[in-house]
Amino acid sequence: MLLHDSRGNRYQLSRVIGKGGQATVYRVAGSSTHLAKIYTQPRPExxxxxxxxxxxPPDDPAASLQHASIAWPTTLLYQPNQTFAGYLMPFVKNAVALLNVFNPRLRARTLTEFDIRYLHRTARNLAAALGALHARDYVVGDLNESNIMVTPTTLVTMIDTDSFQVRATPRGKPPIIYPCPVGKFEYLPPELQAQSLKDVYRLPEHDRFALAVLIFQLLMDGNHPFRAKWNRPGDVPPLEERIRAGWYPYRDGSVSKQLPVSPPDNAPDLVFLHPAIVDLFQRCFILGHDTPAARPRAEEWEKVIAQAEKAIRPCGRGHYFSTHTGRCPYCALDYPEEYVPPRAKPAPPTISPEELLANLVAEHLAAERAEARAALANATPAGSAPTVPRAGSSPSPVVGPGTVRGNLARLFVQMMNGLPGKVAAFGVLGMAAGAFFGGYGSGPGVGQVMGLVGGLVSGAMFSEAIEKRCSWAVTLGLAGALTGAFLVWQAGFAMLLWAAAGLLGGVVGFMAGVVGRPVFWAVVWAALGAWAGSYFGRIFGGAIADPSAGGALSGALFGALTGTMYWAWRKFG
Structure with a gap:
């Protein structure tokens, strides 16, 4: 079949690679990048x-990778008699349908390397593609597992784009809506269940429901979020009725006991997922049942999944899991006798700080004793052959001087996790130290104020830089500018030299931790920088510098030390 576009370019169609009731997809002779979709009976619309x-066209989030996240029409094709025939679209090679990714049995045959890291990244890429469509006022409408393709590198491609709902806004004319008349009930939100879709104006929140279902299936071994165990007499209602009723079985508290459903016995526990992801599922399937606008946007999913990816670490046996669980849940498959299921994160304790610290110390000592018992139990008896690792597994991590598991740094960070955010924790610690040392020997006044400012700036900036991997130059510039400007305003130009020297010491300590130096050297450099700042502050600033230098330098030093501790815990803990 020979077709042409509006510019007269000719396209020879070759073999058929797909055929449906309304169109056929062909390879294009001489092209490895495009396919042709030709309608059986094209309509004027x-x-x-x-x-x-x-x-x-929408912006493609994977364009820089030379990949098409959306198989968007690129050129219209016509018959020799100028009759509209179809269109060209990108051709994505070596991709499989999303069903082959989230179904464990199919995934084991087609994408053997896909562990939870790949599944999270696939979900993140899917959210990015949908977000790009919504940004240009397009709605998929029929978002389901069969019109999303996935490559072995987790890149996704949305196909069947000609079925998307399009809102055309020609200049000087009223908008024209081209609806999406189809949809799979498994991915339709409650408000669209049992409705005729041909005249329904689709909204982004309808797509958001389908997106949440697909992400749930990706991260929960293919289980639909409304698949459930029926706890009432009689037959279980069909899936579409459970969606319409809002019977989401993964709920907490007394509400879950009032529902006629509960999670299926063979489904993974939701506690294995990062808490931020679980929160978005709750928003979509519980709050979003009556308030569709509350369903998380695609951009929110992309951000939260990126956050969850940072928490994924390997266990000693080669599995990857989210570290918020404390233990690897996948070891249960191969070593059920050793497995201890993780518990959901408990509510904040209503005990005094002293009792909380005592409990943390007790847990810390118990963990060390458990590790010692495990090491003794796994020791190879003298004269016996060493254990051969399983094929494909990773060797156990080497425990060296840099390991901080079970030490005071880890305990320190565990204590801070109960505060509202790590940045706030570092800032509060720095402010407290600065206020104490700033006022020491000089009474209330400028020393305490500068201690507060120095501690807040250094602690918050250093922890933000570690968390977000900001440029160290940007961190130094912001911290130095803010603190230096305040000091000049308070005590004169000479204080700027002290501020620069003190902050430089803290930044050097921070950088020593980020680039992978031992924490010991980070502490040494931070202390040297603080000493240098205090020394030059006395020389150039006179007597007035002493109380202020003690306050702000102690804050900077505290920020650097806690920052490097946090880095060490993230890297080794």
Missing amino acids: DEKKLTWMVAN
Whole structure:
């Protein structure tokens, strides 16, 4: 079949690679990058809709990777008699349908390398693609597992884009809506269940429900979020009825006991997922049941999944798991006799700080004793052959001087986890130290104020830089500018030299931790920088510098020390 575009370029169609009730997909002779979708009986509105789509494509989040996240129409094709025939679209090679990714049995045959890291990244890429569509006022409508393709590198491609709902806004004319008349009930939100879709105006929150279902299936071994165990007499209602009723079985507290459903016995425990992801599922399937606008946007999913990816670490046996669980849940598959299921994060304790610290110390000592018993139990008896690692497994991590598991740094960070955010924790610690040392020997006044400012700036800036991997130059510039400007305003130009020297010491300590130096050297450099700042402050600032230097330098030093401790815990803990 020989077709041409509006510019007269000719395209020879070769073999058929897919066929449906309304169209057939062909390879294009001489092209390895495009396919042709040809309609069996094209309608007039098809040409108008596709003309608008070709002229108004969305931004592709994977364009820099030379990949098409959305198989968007690129060129309209015509018969020799100028009759509209179909369109060209990108051809994505070596991709499989999303069903082959979230179904464990199919995934084991097609994508053997896909562990939870790959599943999280696939979900993140899917959210990015949907977010790009919504940003240009497009709605998928029929978002489901069969019109999303995934490559072995976790890149996704949305296909069947000609079925998307399009809102064309020609200049000087009222908007024209080209609806999406189809949809799979498994991915339709409650408000669209049992409705005729041909005249329904789809909204982004309808897509957001389908996106949450697909992400749930990706991260929960293919289980649908409304698949459940029926706890009432009689037959279980069909899935679409459970969606419409809002019977989401993964709820906490007394509400879950009032529902006629509970999580299925063979489904993974939701506690294995990062808490931020669980929160978004709750928003979508519980709060979003009556308030569709509350369903998380695609951009929120992308951000939260990126956060969850940072918490994924390998265990000693080669599995990858989210570290918030404390233990690897996947070891239960191969070593059920050793497995201890993780518990959901408890509510904040209503005990005094002294009792909380005592409990943490007790847990810390118990963990060390448990590790010692495990090491003794796993020791190879003299004269016996060493254990051969399983094929494909990773060797156990080497415990060296840099390991901080079970030491005071880890205990220190565990104590801070109960505060509202790590940045706030570092800032509060720095402010407290600065206020104490700033006022020591000089009474209330400028020393305490500068201690507060120095501690707040250094602690918050250093912890933010470690958490977000900001440029160290940006961190130094911001911290130095803010603190230096305040000191000049308070005590004169000479204090700027002290501020620069003291902050430089803290930044050097921070950098020593980030680039991988031992924490010991980070502490040494931070202390040297603080000493240098105090020394030059006395020389250039006179007597007035002493109380202020003690306050702000102690804050800077505290920020650097706690920052490097946090880095060490993230890297080795």
